[in-house]
Amino acid sequence: MAIETTRARPALRALLAAVLLGGAAQAAAQPATPAIEGVWKIATPTTTLKPVAGAVPFTAEGRKAYEANRKLRAQNKIDDYDITLSRCSNPGVPRLALSPMRFKIWYRQGVVTFDYEWNRALRQINVGVPPQPDLLGQGLVPTATGKSKGHWEGDTLVSVMEGASDRTLIDDLVPHGYDLKVTERYRLLDADTLEDRITIEDPAYFTHPWEAVVTYKRQPDAIFPEDVCLDRITAHKPAFPG
Amino acid sequence: MTIPFPFPGGRRSGTVASALALLLSAASAPALAQGQQPPAGPPPGASATQAPPAGGADGPPAQGGQLRLPPGASAGPPAGGPPPGPVLTPAQKLVAELPPPGPGVLPPRPPLPADAAMPASDPRDFQGTWFNNQPLQFRSQKDIYGAPAPYTMEGAKVLARRVKSLAAGTPFINASAICRPPGPQWQRDLNFPFLITQTRDYVEFVFEEYHGRWYISLDPQRAPLPAAKQYMGRSVGHWDGNTLVVESSDFRQSIWLDVDGTPLSAKGKLIQRIRKVDDGGHVPFLEIATTIVDPTYYTAPWTIVRSYGWIPHQAVFAEYNCEEQVGDPSVSPDAGLIPEPQE
Incomplete structure (x- = not known):
């Protein structure tokens, strides 16, 4: 899954060479073929992101919102707290880490793309694309997956996500606010095991940062069937297939 | 924040939705409202049986010389007086009399940085990010030679029904409006980026819009395609020199080839010829010529x-x-669009 990333236009070669010699070229720099590329699936399916130690450290506000979600679930008022289950809305970060189906990781042009089988969801981590003028105002609106900025620490991909909508959940129940910050560290435990070490921060909802770990097993490469969550909802089936 | 999408071209959230809505909603604008593009119908003074001039949005500029062009195509400025127009079929006349499609515009994008990475030098490696860099075609009315599309009467009626419903402010539900995959041509046509990745056995297009994925198996034995029918169809490709020829068929349902509703039946197929063009000194571009094969329409x-x-x-x-x-339970699940009557 390698790609040739740089082939300077002849007219620009001299300039590019000068920039490279100056050590300033960052745009196209990336490891040749990061080993985290491939097809993956969660090792132990779960709907809950469990802290590595202890319980989720809710603030009073966070606890209140969490209990409200529990009550809504008991009342089967799903759309009032979880629009992923009710509408197939993008689960966002970090909940996408719990996706029960396969996903692909591509690393192209300084961008790590998570290409999910579930509902053809998409999430990207920007590792090397320089900031561009926001001519369409795309950065003005919070989104389910926020903005993820990444860098490599050796073979570990470190991603920091901010700017998420408060319409998503941490998992199937835990809420968060606009100040959510999710730091992820992706690394291979072995050739076929990928670890995502997740740190959750949101001072309004959690008294201190807390950590969770999700692992994935490598899967054979394959063309994914076209998964359309809304077709399941229309057929009165759950958003996430059992 | 969400913004309802007022047009059957789909919906998206945020300010991009506004831009896209603005872009697409131009389709319902009165003819020549922006005064930039001549109508696609007969030129002033021409009879109703005359085709629009060649070199339109879908075709290359008209050329002179001894080119052998297919019936219905014109070949550049005539020596004396207007060229004889092709004789339109009744189906083509029906389409020619429709309100013209809206003028496509391009969303603003920052220019390519001088130090940008270039595509791979391998002509068979299409990987990277691309986008349709020409104004959106709301309605593909002409073929690559500028000849009117060879509608059957059934095809013309379907298109006319859709265009009239849009003009009347009661557009029909289509796949995009209900958040379903709208088909490969629609996906590729939008002026938004897509990523191409390739392995030995398949090519995958990952589109920004509609959660779009377009898989092309290069070897159905090694990279089997799903058994169930897909909205995006079943696509198998092979190399013809450095051109990837992809046949897409077996669509789960009929699809709209463009936002005005140029139809493709579920039994139709698309043959895409994809090549990377490098003129040796500029940034290469990708070219996709799509042949529409559908005896129904x-x-x-x-x-x-x-x-x-x-x-x-x-x-x-x-x-x-x-x-x-x-x-969203507070808005209409179909964006206020109405079901399309079925034949």
């Missing part, structure tokens, strides 16, 4: 072509989350 195969610019600096996609809006 067209009397013969016809071909359209699009070009795609290289935009690695736009490789971080905007989020597309139409489900958040489609499922």
